[in-house]
Amino acid sequence: MKYDFDLLVIGAGSGGVRAARIAAGYGKKVAICESDKVGGTCVIRGCVPKKLFVYASQYNKMFKAAKAFGWDIQSQFNWSTLLNNKNDEINRLNGIYLKLLSNAGVELIKGHGSFVNAHTVDISGHQYTADKILIATGGTPTIPDIPGREHVITSNEALDLTELPGSITINGGGYIAVEFAGIFNALGVKVNLVYRGPQILRGFDDEVAQFAQQSFIDAGINVMTMTEVTAVEQDVDGYICKSKQGDIRSEQVFFATGRQANTTSLNLDQVGIKTKPNGQIEVNREQQTSLAHVYAVGDVCNADNLTPVAIREGHYLVNRLFNGGDQYPDYDFIPTTVFSQPEIGTCGLTEAEAKRQYPNVQCSTSTFRAMKYAMSEVTEKTFMKLVVNADTDQVLGIHVVGADGGEMIQGFGVALKQGLSKTQLNSTIGIHPTSAEEFVTM
Ligand SMILES: Cc1cc2nc3c(=O)[nH]c(=O)nc-3n(C[C@H](O)[C@H](O)[C@H](O)COP(=O)(O)OP(=O)(O)OC[C@H]3O[C@@H](n4cnc5c(N)ncnc54)[C@H](O)[C@@H]3O)c2cc1C
Numbered sequence: 001m002k003y004d005f006d007l008l009v010i011g012a013g014s015g016g017v018r019a020a021r022i023a024a025g026y027g028k029k030v031a032i033c034e035s036d037k038v039g040g041t042c043v044i045r046g047c048v049p050k051k052l053f054v055y056a057s058q059y060n061k062m063f064k065a066a067k068a069f070g071w072d073i074q075s076q077f078n079w080s081t082l083l084n085n086k087n088d089e090i091n092r093l094n095g096i097y098l099k100l101l102s103n104a105g106v107e108l109i110k111g112h113g114s115f116v117n118a119h120t121v122d123i124s125g126h127q128y129t130a131d132k133i134l135i136a137t138g139g140t141p142t143i144p145d146i147p148g149r150e151h152v153i154t155s156n157e158a159l160d161l162t163e164l165p166g167s168i169t170i171n172g173g174g175y176i177a178v179e180f181a182g183i184f185n186a187l188g189v190k191v192n193l194v195y196r197g198p199q200i201l202r203g204f205d206d207e208v209a210q211f212a213q214q215s216f217i218d219a220g221i222n223v224m225t226m227t228e229v230t231a232v233e234q235d236v237d238g239y240i241c242k243s244k245q246g247d248i249r250s251e252q253v254f255f256a257t258g259r260q261a262n263t264t265s266l267n268l269d270q271v272g273i274k275t276k277p278n279g280q281i282e283v284n285r286e287q288q289t290s291l292a293h294v295y296a297v298g299d300v301c302n303a304d305n306l307t308p309v310a311i312r313e314g315h316y317l318v319n320r321l322f323n324g325g326d327q328y329p330d331y332d333f334i335p336t337t338v339f340s341q342p343e344i345g346t347c348g349l350t351e352a353e354a355k356r357q358y359p360n361v362q363c364s365t366s367t368f369r370a371m372k373y374a375m376s377e378v379t380e381k382t383f384m385k386l387v388v389n390a391d392t393d394q395v396l397g398i399h400v401v402g403a404d405g406g407e408m409i410q411g412f413g414v415a416l417k418q419g420l421s422k423t424q425l426n427s428t429i430g431i432h433p434t435s436a437e438e439f440v441t442m
């Protein structure tokens with residue numbers, strides 16, 4: 001049977017774009033469909049604009065620290081300037097993505113894709129057939145079904161607010177909640193960070209989460225744990241989040257309560273593609289769905305909703321399909337950074353996870369004030385933690401909360417992945433004066 005394409009990719013985000021252009025590079029006839037801007041969550045409404053906002057907001061602390069170094073800076077922040085420059089940068093990156101696709105010979109079909117039958121996808125009223133189909137449709141923010149949910153913004157809107165609010169209530173305690181709490185707080189917005197459990201950053205090392213939470217409080221964020229928002233009401237000058245603990249008033253309400261896979265409008269039932277109870281697509285090690293010639297990569301199917309993971313899955317998949325590749329993504333020791341303020345870099349096991357898996361676990365910690373801030377009015381501290389298997393000497397986990405923690409953890413991640421031992425770590429000569437050198441002397 002002759003199909004229109006060898007590979008049709010649905011969704012031009014991190015995973016989809018990488019898979020499409022690499023497959024086209026192998027001489028395959030490839031199309032990609034996208035209902036929004038090419039680039040996906042990461043480039044258009046995720047990692048990139050978020051990190052630009054993080055950079056923007058960090059200047060506040062740098063200006064404070066600068067005084068001790070002899071600088072007298074009169075600073076004024078302009079939200080519109082940031083927003084316009086951010087949009088220009090996103091448009092520039094969108095242009096690069098478009099060029100990457102066209103240079104590789106990938107046909108971009110604009111529109112929303114959904115299955116008609118096993119080999120046919122409808123894209124905005126036109127039908128296209130393909131030998132193999134890759135679903136890379138990512139995810140969307142979810143808002144709990146509570147009264148007043150229509151008043152709530154998510155990360156999508158938070159990146160495009162026309163005005164910086166005077167106050168904001170952020171509901172959630174994961175990556176997005178703490179990253180945006182840090183951004184708004186540092187930009188002078190009064191931030192309530194509301195979390196339903198006892199401790200934000202669930203799933204992170206307990207000491208790391210506690211240290212980070214205290215650092216956020218010290219930085220001025222009003223962290224409210226054990227607080228569940230049950231409704232949101234409009235008020236004269238903003239909104240009221242209702243909770244058993246009382247009313248929380250602010251000009252904006254932002255929910256960062258998780259994301260769900262974009263699978264509902266793909267017509268998957270029609271073709272018999274199985275999804276998990278959370279809506280994600282079930283895939284095997286080959287990234288194959290329950291239909292053998294249909295594959296899925298990225299947030300739509302995986303547990304590690306990170307850009308480099310989506311890219312790796314897409315790249316290795318097409319290598320295996322079209323270029324005789326035999327590599328599979330390895331999900332152990334994925335380093336990750338939460339771009340909160342201070343930021344959290346982490347790789348490997350938490351102390352609790354390690355203790356569940358190994359009988360003898362030894363942890364070392366260190367808390368100090370980074371030299372960068374030592375002379376200044378910035379009181380932020382750095383916390384570092386090593387989790388070691390005491391029987392084998394293997395470093396199982398490495399965690400940092402503090403300035404430049406995210407940059408630090410990438411290199412240590414490489415070492416952990418190679419089975420780094422505590423002895424090897426300590427035999428390495430530190431780089432002085434840095435914060436990172438603490439890891440080789442702990
Ligand atoms: C605010 C925020 C900050 C983040 N920060 C980071 C970070 O710092 N570091 C990090 O590693 N990860 C970060 N992430 C996660 C990262 O963005 C995702 O893991 C990554 O984008 C997943 O890539 P993907 O290819 O699976 O999907 P996506 O990038 O989401 O791409 C899916 C694409 O498919 C399109 N689409 C969906 N349905 C259809 C359809 N039916 N037809 C046509 N097109 C469709 C969508 O419009 C989208 O463009 C962040 C996420 C958010 C929300």
Ligand SMILES: NC(=O)c1ccc[n+]([C@@H]2O[C@H](COP(=O)([O-])OP(=O)(O)OC[C@H]3O[C@@H](n4cnc5c(N)ncnc54)[C@H](O)[C@@H]3O)[C@@H](O)[C@H]2O)c1
Pocket residue numbers: 144171172173174175176177179196201202256257258259304305306336337338339
């Ligand atoms: N720096 C990064 O690498 C980065 C940044 C942002 C997002 N991401 C990725 O995107 C994913 C999604 O981020 P996220 O912050 O939306 O999700 P998350 O899963 O990290 O956090 C969701 C938070 O919402 C809370 N929550 C869930 N349902 C709730 C409800 N009904 N009421 C109140 N609270 C509720 C959870 O307890 C949790 O604290 C992350 O898991 C991560 O993989 C990565």
